[in-house]
Amino acid sequence: xxxxxxxxxxxxxxxxxxxxxxxxxxxxxxxxxxxxxxxxxxxxxxxxxxxxxxxxxxxxxxxxxxxxxxxxxxxxxxxxxxxxxxxxxxxxxxxxxxxxxxxxxxxxxxxxxxxxxxxxxxxxxxxxxxxxxxxxxxxxxxxxxxxxxxxxxxxxxxxxxxxxxxxxxxxxxxxxxxxxxxxxxxxxxxxxxxxxxxxxxxxxxxxxxxxxxxxxxxxxxxxxxxxxxxxxxxx
Amino acid sequence: xxxxxxxxxxxxxxxxxxxxxxxxxxxxxxxxxxxxxxxxxxxxxxxxxxxxxxxxxxxxxxxxxxxxxxxxxxxxxxxxxxxxxxxxxxxxxxxxxxxxxxxxxxxxxxxxxxxxxxxxxxxxxxxxxxxxxxxxxxxxxxxxxxxxxxxxxxxxxxxxxxxxxxxxxxxxxxxxxxxxxxxxxxxxxxxxxxxxxxxxxxxxxxxxxxxxxxxxxxxxxxxxxxxxxxxxxxxxxxxxxxxxxxxxxxxxxxxxxxxxxxxxxxxxxxxxxxxxxxxxxxxxxx
Ligand SMILES: Nc1ncnc2c1ncn2[C@@H]1O[C@H](COP(=O)(O)OP(=O)(O)O)[C@@H](O)[C@H]1O
Ligand SMILES: [Mg+2]
Numbered sequence: 377x378x379x380x381x382x383x384x385x386x387x388x389x390x391x392x393x394x395x396x397x398x399x400x401x402x403x404x405x406x407x408x409x410x411x412x413x414x415x416x417x418x419x420x421x422x423x424x425x426x427x428x429x430x431x432x433x434x435x436x437x438x439x440x441x442x443x444x445x446x447x448x449x450x451x452x453x454x455x456x457x458x459x460x461x462x463x464x465x466x467x468x469x470x471x472x473x474x475x476x477x478x479x480x481x482x483x484x485x486x487x488x489x490x491x492x493x494x495x496x497x498x499x500x501x502x503x504x505x506x507x508x509x510x511x512x513x514x515x516x517x518x519x520x521x522x523x524x525x526x527x528x529x530x531x532x533x534x535x536x537x538x539x540x541x542x543x544x545x546x547x548x549x550x551x552x553x554x555x556x557x558x559x560x561x562x563x564x565x566x567x568x569x570x571x572x573x574x575x576x577x578x579x580x581x582x583x584x585x586x587x588x589x590x591x592x593x594x595x596x597x598x599x600x601x602x603x604x605x606x607x608x609x610x611x
Numbered sequence: 612x613x614x615x616x617x618x619x620x621x622x623x624x625x626x627x628x629x630x631x632x633x634x635x636x637x638x639x640x641x642x643x644x645x646x647x648x649x650x651x652x653x654x655x656x657x658x659x660x661x662x663x664x665x666x667x668x669x670x671x672x673x674x675x676x677x678x679x680x681x682x683x684x685x686x687x688x689x690x691x692x693x694x695x696x697x698x699x700x701x702x703x704x705x706x707x708x709x710x711x712x713x714x715x716x717x718x719x720x721x722x723x724x725x726x727x728x729x730x731x732x733x734x735x736x737x738x739x740x741x742x743x744x745x746x747x748x749x750x751x752x753x754x755x756x757x758x759x760x761x762x763x764x765x766x767x768x769x770x771x772x773x774x775x776x777x778x779x780x781x782x783x784x785x786x787x788x789x790x791x792x793x794x795x796x797x798x799x800x801x802x803x804x805x806x807x808x809x810x811x812x813x814x815x816x817x818x819x820x821x822x823x824x825x826x827x828x829x830x831x832x833x834x835x836x837x838x839x840x841x842x843x844x845x846x847x848x849x850x851x852x853x854x855x856x857x858x859x860x861x862x863x864x865x866x867x868x869x870x871x872x873x874x875x876x877x878x879x880x881x882x883x884x885x886x887x888x889x890x891x892x893x894x895x896x897x
Binding site: 451 | 779782784786787789
């Protein structure tokens with residue numbers, strides 16, 4: 377579904393991503409692991425044209441979308457669920473969701489809202505509440521629901537588990553498994569190795585802006601050299 | 612006393628209409644739009660010219676409002692758009708634009724004030740012992756209509772929702788694929804319409820001159836800060852408070868220092884509540 381070829385992202389003199397290539401299949405969750413500052417967020421923002429891309433090609437379902445602006449990318453089927461969720465805390469849950477379908481006719485927006493309420497039943501009666509009032513886990517669910525409002529072919533998620541309780545992380549995991557099950561391609565950036573192990577078949581490990589290792593998750597995480605050097609975790 | 616209060620409300624409506632235009636632009640683009648004063652001036656001159664050319668006042672007013680919208684959008688397209696990534700440059704650019712617009716008016720129309728006549732000049736509305744000129748009643752009515760319309764746009768339409776989102780978190784809005792440029796242009800379009808309405812409404816009470824909006828602009832900035840930057844309701848409430856304070860101050864203390872009472876209020880509020888009256892978390896347009 378998504379092919380990223382040799383992506384380079386630089387903020388002025390700071391080169392955050394140095395020639396990253398990766399691939400994500402429809403109907404699967406593809407993991408991207410790496411320590412703080414490894415370039416995970418910059419990779420997602422580079423794909424979504426929200427960070428200065430210095431080189432590389434982005435292909436979605438065989439179509440070259442390199443250089444398209446974010447609006448066109450969303451329309452083409454790439455949704456981003458950003459780091460720290462980035463809901464509009466003073467706006468209602470419903471407004472937050474509807475913004476995910478910006479640019480579509482009113483009827484389409486309403487139909488998608490109904491579908492979001494079908495998926496997240498507990499939201500149905502709370503649409504008028506300010507999004508900032510929800511718990512962290514609930515906010516993450518709304519952020520994911522908002523991303524789905526564009527009916528994407530591919531969802532990019534940036535550390536959806538960060539700051540959440542173990543129970544809330546399990547709920548996020550269930551949502552992501554469900555999205556992939558529907559045939560959507562999911563790219564999951566995480567520092568939570570357990571979550572990636574649970575959801576992903578394939579993962580990439582980033583370090584210093586480069587892909588340091590990649591392959592089947594089980595093999596990747598069994599390799600203690602990879603774990604110790606790049607993930608800072610003890611198994 | 613009641614007369615003074617009513618006059619304060621009149622001033623407050625004027626401040627609110629101007630301040631809402633400023634706060635909208637600040638909320639969406641983080642620009643302190645001093646050029647707003649120049650937009651008001653050109654809108655007022657456009658109305659005056661159209662009227663002098665023989666158009667009926669209502670049509671002349673529409674010409675003025677349209678001119679305000681056009682000039683405001685022009686400032687965004689030719690100037691502000693290009694410095695969006697460089698907010699430190701915004702005040703200087705805004706001040707420069709204000710001078711350019713005022714000097715344009717000076718060049719075209721000369722320095723002496725022109726009086727603007729309206730069909731409701733001579734009307735005097737008596738209401739419970741308070742008398743109000745037709746001009747002031749018209750201003751209050753226009754202000755209420757304009758702000759109600761704006762409220763409906765912001766709360767009920769997709770564009771308004773996007774505008775509130777951009778004001779609250781520009782980056783997050785961009786990541787959803789909301790086109791920023793359209794939002795910037797829209798903010799300036801609405802601000803320009805409001806500037807035009809302010810010009811049409813209050814020019815008849817003073818005079819049309821290149822510097823007619825200077826004091827109003829200062830007061831409106833006080834209102835924007837007092838009401839919380841980027842907050843439309845803060846601007847409306849702040850406008851009314853400031854209008855009454857300035858009205859009372861000039862009636863009972865000294866009219867020469869009318870604007871000074873506003874600044875006193877500003878300093879007082881900022882000392883007591885550094886974020887302004889609506890100083891909640893983050894910016895908002897709602
Ligand atoms: N907007 C920015 N401006 C300058 N440098 C940035 C910016 N965003 C990220 N960086 C730098 O790019 C590198 C990668 O950051 P990031 O992609 O956020 O890593 P991660 O998401 O893996 O923690 C870091 O060195 C960071 O300091
Ligand atoms: Mg990150």
